[in-house]
Amino acid sequence: MGVSGCGKSTVGQVLAARLGLDFRDGDELHPPANIAKMVHGEPLTDFDRKPWLRAVGAELRPGTVMACSALRRRYRDLLREVAPGDVLFIYLHGTREILIERMRHRNGHFMPIALFDSQVATLEEPGRDERHLRVGIAPPTAEIVEAIVSLVGK
Numbered sequence: 001m002g003v004s005g006c007g008k009s010t011v012g013q014v015l016a017a018r019l020g021l022d023f024r025d026g027d028e029l030h031p032p033a034n035i036a037k038m039v040h041g042e043p044l045t046d047f048d049r050k051p052w053l054r055a056v057g058a059e060l061r062p063g064t065v066m067a068c069s070a071l072r073r074r075y076r077d078l079l080r081e082v083a084p085g086d087v088l089f090i091y092l093h094g095t096r097e098i099l100i101e102r103m104r105h106r107n108g109h110f111m112p113i114a115l116f117d118s119q120v121a122t123l124e125e126p127g128r129d130e131r132h133l134r135v136g137i138a139p140p141t142a143e144i145v146e147a148i149v150s151l152v153g154k
Contacts, residue, residue, distance in 0.1 A: 001068060001069060001070035001071075001076070001089045001090065001091050001092070001126075001132075002069065002091055002092040002093060002123075002137075003069065003071065003099060003116070003119040003120055003123055004069070004099075004103060004115070004116060004119050005099040005100070005102040005103040005116070006092040006093065006094060006099060006102075006137050007092055007102070007137050007141065007144070008025075008067035008068070008069070008092060009025050009027070009067045010141055011090075011092060011137075011141055011144050011145060011148075012025070012065045012066070012067040013065075014141055014142070014145045015065050015090075015145050015148055015149070016064075016065040018145055018149060019065070019149070021063050021064060021065050022061075022063060022064045022065070023064070023065050023066075023067075024059050024060075024064055024065070024066045024067070025066075025067045026052075026056045026066055026067055026068035026069070027067070029052060029055040029056055029059065030052050031051065031052065033048070034048050034049075034052060038115060041115060043115055043118035043119075043122075046072075046074075049075065050078070053068075053070075053075055053078045053079060053082075054078065054082055056068050056079060056082075057078060057079045057080075057081070057082025057083045058082055058083075060079060060082075060083040060084075060085075060087065061083075061084060061085065062084070062085040062086075069119070070089060071119065071122045071123045071124065072122060072123075072124045073124050073126075073127065073130070076089060076126065076130060086131070087131065088131050088132065088133065088152070089126055089130065089131065089132040089133075090132065090133050090135055090148055091125065091126050091132050091133065091134045091135065092135055092136075092137050092144075093125075093134060093135070093136060093137065094136060094137035094138060095138075096120075098137060098138060099116065099137075100116060103116060133148065133151050133152070135147055135148055135151070
């Protein structure tokens with residue numbers, strides 16, 4: 001979980017491969033109307049996100065690593081409600097500079113840099129009572145994955 005550009009898809013794919021788990025990208029579950037809004041620089045509303053989050057939660061099965069922004073606590077609550085099993089959120093965080101730089105170098109992604117600030121404004125970091133790990137994104141992907149693996153205890 002985390003804002004656009006934090007590496008959810010990249011880290012998630014490598015983590016899933018490292019642990020022998022399935023990987024799903026929540027972006028693939030967005031309805032076309034959501035993608036169209038984002039492409040045109042319009043931030044999604046809670047109304048837009050709710051069916052998408054339900055779809056993500058339904059696909060989030062034990063043995064699956066899912067990339068999903070899950071920016072607000074109520075979004076994570078909905079995912080926990082819908083997902084069959086216990087959910088561990090891995091919060092990928094980094095500085096504004098790193099995140100913007102990564103977004104500048106992405107090719108073919110529908111999320112424009114213009115929406116970055118709306119994502120940051122929406123973000124509610126996980127609370128102490130939420131099952132999560134907080135992992136910085138400055139190191140290379142392989143180091144981030146190994147840090148996650150060591151924190152999870154696998």
